[in-house]
Amino acid sequence: ATAAAAVSVRALAQTTSPVVLTLHPEQLGAKVPSNFIGLSYETQQLSDPNFFSTKNTGLIATMEKLAPHGVLRIGGNTSDVGWWKATPESKQPEVHLFREAVGEPSGKQAFAITPEAIRNLRGFLDATGWSCLYGINLGTNTPARAAEESAFVAKTLGAKLQYFQVGNEPDLFKEHMRDPKTWSADKFFDEWLAVAQAIMKVVPSAQFAIPDTSGNPEWYAKVVDRWLALPPAERPKLAALSHHYYFGGPPANPDVNIDRLLKHSEKVDTLAKNITAAAARINVPYRMTEGNTCYRGGKPGVSDVFAASLWAADYALTLAKDGYAGVNLHGGGGDQVAASLGGTLPGEALMKDPKEPHARPFYTPIAYVDGQYVPEPTFFGLLFGQQFAGAQMIGLDFAPGANATAYAAKLANGKMLVAIINKDEKQAVSVNIPGAKDAAVATLTADSLLSKTPKWTGGRDFSRNNAEGKRRLPPPSTCRQRAL
Ligand code: BDP
Numbered sequence: 001a002t003a004a005a006a007v008s009v010r011a012l013a014q015t016t017s018p019v020v021l022t023l024h025p026e027q028l029g030a031k032v033p034s035n036f037i038g039l040s041y042e043t044q045q046l047s048d049p050n051f052f053s054t055k056n057t058g059l060i061a062t063m064e065k066l067a068p069h070g071v072l073r074i075g076g077n078t079s080d081v082g083w084w085k086a087t088p089e090s091k092q093p094e095v096h097l098f099r100e101a102v103g104e105p106s107g108k109q110a111f112a113i114t115p116e117a118i119r120n121l122r123g124f125l126d127a128t129g130w131s132c133l134y135g136i137n138l139g140t141n142t143p144a145r146a147a148e149e150s151a152f153v154a155k156t157l158g159a160k161l162q163y164f165q166v167g168n169e170p171d172l173f174k175e176h177m178r179d180p181k182t183w184s185a186d187k188f189f190d191e192w193l194a195v196a197q198a199i200m201k202v203v204p205s206a207q208f209a210i211p212d213t214s215g216n217p218e219w220y221a222k223v224v225d226r227w228l229a230l231p232p233a234e235r236p237k238l239a240a241l242s243h244h245y246y247f248g249g250p251p252a253n254p255d256v257n258i259d260r261l262l263k264h265s266e267k268v269d270t271l272a273k274n275i276t277a278a279a280a281r282i283n284v285p286y287r288m289t290e291g292n293t294c295y296r297g298g299k300p301g302v303s304d305v306f307a308a309s310l311w312a313a314d315y316a317l318t319l320a321k322d323g324y325a326g327v328n329l330h331g332g333g334g335d336q337v338a339a340s341l342g343g344t345l346p347g348e349a350l351m352k353d354p355k356e357p358h359a360r361p362f363y364t365p366i367a368y369v370d371g372q373y374v375p376e377p378t379f380f381g382l383l384f385g386q387q388f389a390g391a392q393m394i395g396l397d398f399a400p401g402a403n404a405t406a407y408a409a410k411l412a413n414g415k416m417l418v419a420i421i422n423k424d425e426k427q428a429v430s431v432n433i434p435g436a437k438d439a440a441v442a443t444l445t446a447d448s449l450l451s452k453t454p455k456w457t458g459g460r461d462f463s464r465n466n467a468e469g470k471r472r473l474p475p476p477s478t479c480r481q482r483a484l
Contacts, residue, residue, distance in 0.1 A: 018432040019400045023408050023416060027395030030323035032409065034390040035131065037316065037382050038071030038328035039063070039365060040290040043135055044078035045332050046121070047111040053120035058373040060127045062366050066379060067386050068129050071162065073289050073328040074121075075135025075212070079168045080177065081105045082137050084149035085112035095140045101176035103250065103296045110140070113149065118156045125160040132160050133209065133289060133328075136199070138167030138191060139177040143198035151202040163207040163239040165289065166195050169214040185211070185222035193226075196236035207239035212289060214244050217271050220278035227282065240325060241279045242289040243271060247311065249295035251362075256294045258307040258449055262403060262423040268315070272322040285325035291315075292330045292378065298362030305377055306446035308363065309454045312381020313444065314421045317407040320385065321393050327385070329378055333360025333368075380454045384419065384444050387460050391417055402427035425449055 045051050052072075054060070063070060083093055095110040125132055134153050136146050146166070154161055167173070170188040174180035178187070192210060199206050211223045220241055227235060245268065248256040279286040293303040293311060302308065316327050360367055365379035375383075391409035394416070398406040402424040409417045418436070422429045433439070442458030 018430040019398070021406055021418065021420070021431050021433045022397040023418070023433065023435070024395035024397070025410055025416065028410075029321060029393030029395065031392045032320045032388045032390060033325055035067070035069045035071050036320060036324075036326045036389045037067045037386045038073055038130075038133075038289075038326050039066075039332075039382075040073040040075065040328040040330040041332040042076040042078045043074050043082045043113065043137075044076075044105075044109075044111050046074065046082070046113050046117040049114060049117035049120050052117070052124040054123040054127050056124065058368075059366065060124065062373040062375060062379075063128045063130060065375070066365070066383055067389065069389075070128070070130045071133060071326055071328060072125065072128075072130045073133040073135070073165075075133070075165055075168050075290060076330065077103075077168050078105050078109070078111070079135035079165075080137050080139030080141075081107065081110045082113050083110060083141075084145055084152075085114050086148060086152070093140075093142075093145070097140065097176055098178050099176055104172075104176040107140070115152060115156075118153055122156050122158070122160060125157065130160075131162050132157055133162055133165060135165045135168060135212075136195065138170065138195060139173065141195070143195045146195045147198040147202045150199045150206065154203040154206060163209050164196075164199065165209050165212050165242065166192050166199075168212060168290075169244060170211060171213040171216040171219055185219045186226065188219075189223055189226040192223075193230075193236070197234065200236055205237075207237045209240040209242040209287065209289065210238065212242045212244065215246070215267070215271060217243075217274035220275050224278045224281050238282060238284050240284055241275055241286040243275060243286075245271060245288055245291035245315075246295040247293050249299075251294055251296060251299040256299050256302060258302055258305075261293060261302060261307060261311050262314075262449075268318060272319070272324070276323060286323075287325045288319055288327045290328055290330045292361070292363040294363065298364075300362050301450065303361075303363035303378070304452060305449060306451040306454050307377075307449040309377040309381040309384070309444060309446070310421060310423045310449075312365075312378045313384035313419070314381075314405055314423065316382060316385025317388060317405075317419055317421075320388050320409075321407060327382075329363070329365050329382060331361055331364030331366060331376075331378070333364060377452065377454055380444055380456050383456060383459070384421075387419070387442065388417060400429050400431075402429050404429045406431075 081095055095107040097107045100106050136150060150164060174183040196208055211219045213219045247261055275286045293308050312329060319327050363378055365376055365382055367374050367376050388409050391411050393409045396406055396408045404422040404424060407419045411417055418433060420431055444454055444456050446454040
C-alpha cells in the first residue's frame with residue numbers, strides 16, 4: 001500500500017538513526033466521523049446577528065478551509081445568561097445568579113437572542129456546509145422560555161441542528177449559579193430533565209447531549225444512571241455524551257507552560273476512559289464539545305504560538321484514537337466584526353478576568369485582525385487533525401525516544417494515513433515506515449515553538465466538489481524529515 005503521511009517534524013538539533021514506525025492495518029480502531037472537527041463559540045456571539053450570517057464571508061471562507069462538514073457548537077458560559085427575545089416587545093427576564101465569580105458572566109451581561117440571529121445562523125450554516133450544536137440556557141432560564149426558543153431554533157435550523165445542549169459546565173454552577181452546599185449531579189439532572197422534557201413537548205424530534213461538564217469525569221456515570229432509571233417514554237433522546245477540556249488555567253498559573261502542555265496528559269486518558277464506559281451503557285457517541293489550551297481566555301506565548309498547534313493536532317488525534325465523535329476548540333470574539341458589519345456586539349464580548357483584558361481569547365482558532373479573518377496556531381492543529389476525518393484508525397508501533405507521537409488510519413480508498421507529531425524542542429525524529437512507497441507528505445512546521453506563523457503545506461483536498469480520495473498533494477516523495 002502507498003502511504004499518505006501528514007508529518008510534523010521539527011527540531012533544533014540533528015537526529016541520529018531513523019526510528020522504525022510499523023503499521024498494523026489489521027488492527028482496526030475507531031472510525032473517525034467526517035464531521036469530526038469543529039469549533040465552539042460563545043452564545044453571546046449571537047447578540048450580533050450579523051456575525052453568523054451570510055454577510056460574514058471572510059469567516060465562512062476560513063471555516064470552509066478548515067473543514068467542509070465541520071460542527072459549529074454554540075454555548076460557553078455566556079449561554080447561561082442569554083435570553084430569548086421572541087418579539088421586539090419581549091421584556092428581559094430577571095437574571096438571577098447565586099453570586100458573581102471571576103471568569104464567569106455576571107447577571108449584568110445578560111443579552112438577547114433574536115429570531116433574526118437564528119435565521120442568519122441558518123444562512124451561515126448553509127454557506128459553510130457545517131452543522132450545529134445549540135446551547136440552551138439552564139442557569140437563568142425557565143422550562144417554558146427554553147421550549148419557546150428551542151421550537152424556533154429547531155424549526156429554523158432544520159437538519160442543520162444536530163442536538164441541543166442545556167447548561168454549560170453545570171459542574172461549575174456551584175461557583176456562581178447555584179448554592180454550592182446543595183448543588184450536585186443529581187440536582188443538575190433534575191433541572192436538566194425539566195427543561196429537556198419541556199423541549200420534547202414542542203420539538204418531539206429534539207435530541208440532546210449531556211452533561212457538558214468542565215471535565216468532571218464522575219458525572220458521566222451519574223447522569224447515565226439517572227437517565228436509565230426513567231421510564232423509556234419519558235427519556236429525552238440522547239444523541240451524545242459530552243464534556244469540555246482545557247489543559248489548564250488561569251493564565252497566571254505558572255503550570256500553564258509549553259513544557260507541560262506538550263507532555264502526555266493523564267487527565268485526557270481518564271476523561272476518555274470514563275466517558276467511553278458511560279456512553280457504551282446507552283450506546284451513544286461522545287464528543288469533546290468545548291476546550292482549548294488555557295481557560296479564561298488563554299495565555300499569550302502558550303495559547304497563540306506553534307506549541308498550541310502541536311497540542312491541538314496531538315489532542316485532536318488522541319480523541320480520534322479514543323473513539324470520540326469529534327472535537328470543538330473554543331474561540332471567537334471580535335467586537336471589531338460588529339463594528340465592520342454595523343452590529344452591536346458589546347465590548348465585553350467574552351467574560352475575562354478584568355486583570356487580563358483582551359478583545360478575543362488568545363487560544364481562538366480564528367482571529368479577526370485588521371479587517372480579516374486569520375487562521376491562528378490552534379486552527380492549524382485542527383487542520384492537521386482534519387486529515388483523518390472519514391478514516392478508520394489502525395494500530396502501529398512507534399518508540400521514538402523523543403517526545404513525539406504517531407497516529408495511523410486507513411482511508412476509504414484503502415490508502416494509509418500516518419501522522420507524526422514531534423513535540424520535542426531538542427530532538428529531531430527521522431522516521432522509516434516500512435512499505436511506505438510513493439508517500440505524499442504534508443507538513444506543519446515552524447521555526448520555533450514560539451512562532452506565531454506555522455507553515456502548512458500539502459494535505460488532503462476537502463473542497464466539496466472533490467470526491468473523497470482525489471487529493472491535491474505535492475508530488476510523491478518519500479516520507480522525509482524537516483530539521484529546522
Ligand atoms: C470555559 C467556558 C467558556 C470560557 C472559557 C474561558 O465554558 O465560556 O470562555 O472557559 O474562560 O470554561 O476561556
